[in-house]
Amino acid sequence: MIQEPSSPVIKGSHPTALAPDWLTGFSPRRGLSNGHLQTIVGNFLPRPPFQLATVTEAVEVDPSDGSRVICHCHWQPGQDSRCLTVVLVHGLEGSSDSRYIQGVTTRLWTAGCHVIRMNMRNCGDADELTPTLYHSGLSGDVGAVVEHYSKRYDLERVALVGYSMGGNLVLKLAGEWGARAPLCSVAVVCPAVDLAAGSDALHKPANRLYEWHFLRRLMRRYYRKVSLFPAIYQKDGLGPIRSLRDFDDKIVARYCGFRDADDYYYRAAGARVVDRIAVPTLILLALDDPFIRLTPETRAMILANPNIQFVETAHGGHCAYLGSGAGNDIHWAESTIVRYLTQHTGILNGS
Numbered sequence: 001m002i003q004e005p006s007s008p009v010i011k012g013s014h015p016t017a018l019a020p021d022w023l024t025g026f027s028p029r030r031g032l033s034n035g036h037l038q039t040i041v042g043n044f045l046p047r048p049p050f051q052l053a054t055v056t057e058a059v060e061v062d063p064s065d066g067s068r069v070i071c072h073c074h075w076q077p078g079q080d081s082r083c084l085t086v087v088l089v090h091g092l093e094g095s096s097d098s099r100y101i102q103g104v105t106t107r108l109w110t111a112g113c114h115v116i117r118m119n120m121r122n123c124g125d126a127d128e129l130t131p132t133l134y135h136s137g138l139s140g141d142v143g144a145v146v147e148h149y150s151k152r153y154d155l156e157r158v159a160l161v162g163y164s165m166g167g168n169l170v171l172k173l174a175g176e177w178g179a180r181a182p183l184c185s186v187a188v189v190c191p192a193v194d195l196a197a198g199s200d201a202l203h204k205p206a207n208r209l210y211e212w213h214f215l216r217r218l219m220r221r222y223y224r225k226v227s228l229f230p231a232i233y234q235k236d237g238l239g240p241i242r243s244l245r246d247f248d249d250k251i252v253a254r255y256c257g258f259r260d261a262d263d264y265y266y267r268a269a270g271a272r273v274v275d276r277i278a279v280p281t282l283i284l285l286a287l288d289d290p291f292i293r294l295t296p297e298t299r300a301m302i303l304a305n306p307n308i309q310f311v312e313t314a315h316g317g318h319c320a321y322l323g324s325g326a327g328n329d330i331h332w333a334e335s336t337i338v339r340y341l342t343q344h345t346g347i348l349n350g351s
Contacts, residue, residue, distance in 0.1 A: 022339035026332050027324045028315040035288030038317025050102040061144040067130035072096050072117040074109050081154045084345050085114040089166030093217040095124045104334040111338050118145050127224050135252050137268030139172035150182050159185040159341050163319050167191025168270040175273025185345045186281040187337045190292045190319045196265040197293035203243045207291050271298040280344040281308045286316030
């Protein structure tokens with residue numbers, strides 16, 4: 001598909017077709033038309049202070065071993081159960097305090113939504129709350145958070161938003177749940193749904209800086225788990241770990257019940273179930289994302305699912321989408337997500 005930088009392409013649309021009301025054109029910020037620059041600047045660009053009142057809770061996601069995750073909740077006054085509740089899931093080695101999570105939280109709150117910022121297992125300084133490692137296949141943790149708050153507050157409508165690895169978890173759960181209530185909509189940014197392809201892309205010379213960044217943090221986290229749970233994890237016998245695939249093969253597969261990295265990539269990939277997604281879903285993907293890749297098979301399944309709006313832009317980097325808007329409107333993906341959810345779910349009582 002061919003598109004101009006300011007003209008996102010929607011799956012199955014003719015290039016001259018009118019965009020839906022919720023979708024605006026994306027033009028990268030001047031000087032940021034390179035995907036690497038978008039990614040790096042997007043990661044460090046200062047944000048307005050995050051000042052929302054927060055209710056924090058450790059939610060059990062696995063009764064078999066007592067694993068808990070930290071959730072930060074922002075409830076609209078009155079906690080109306082009809083109000084749209086949005087659960088946000090961060091990316092690899094991120095947290096509920098990642099800049100993009102705080103940014104979209106503020107926008108969703110201002111739009112009138114309840115918001116739950118969910119940490120994956122161990123993330124958000126919560127290594128002691130679970131004896132397990134986190135990985136890309138734990139979509140059930142997202143489901144457990146949805147069920148926990150839905151039961152407590154009788155929530156009628158819940159939407160999921162995920163970034164990168166969190167996008168894979170969200171799409172995987174949506175495919176596993178189908179039309180199951182209270183799930184009503186999904187939006188993801190640069191989802192890592194084809195894990196093997198993404199891992200191999202990270203190991204390319206142009207992306208080694210990202211891979212080293214992830215590996216350094218992942219190994220640091222692993223050594224914390226060794227100190228906390230020495231009866232489960234060991235430092236010895238791992239051999240050299242020089243790539244994300246090495247980490248997934250020698251640590252994730254070993255301790256999380258997979259045969260090897262390939263078995264993990266296959267079983268944990270949301271790509272296997274995107275054809276079963278049955279609620280309105282938005283997938284945003286930048287063609288210059290340095291390391292997110294879709295296989296032709298996954299792309300075909302996405303395009304064939306009438307419930308998915310698949311939007312590709314020529315630029316945007318990895319989860320950055322720094323546009324030409326003024327001030328905080330520079331964050332195009334966040335604004336697009338809010339407009340999409342508002343149009344497809346409403347905010348209060350389906351309106």
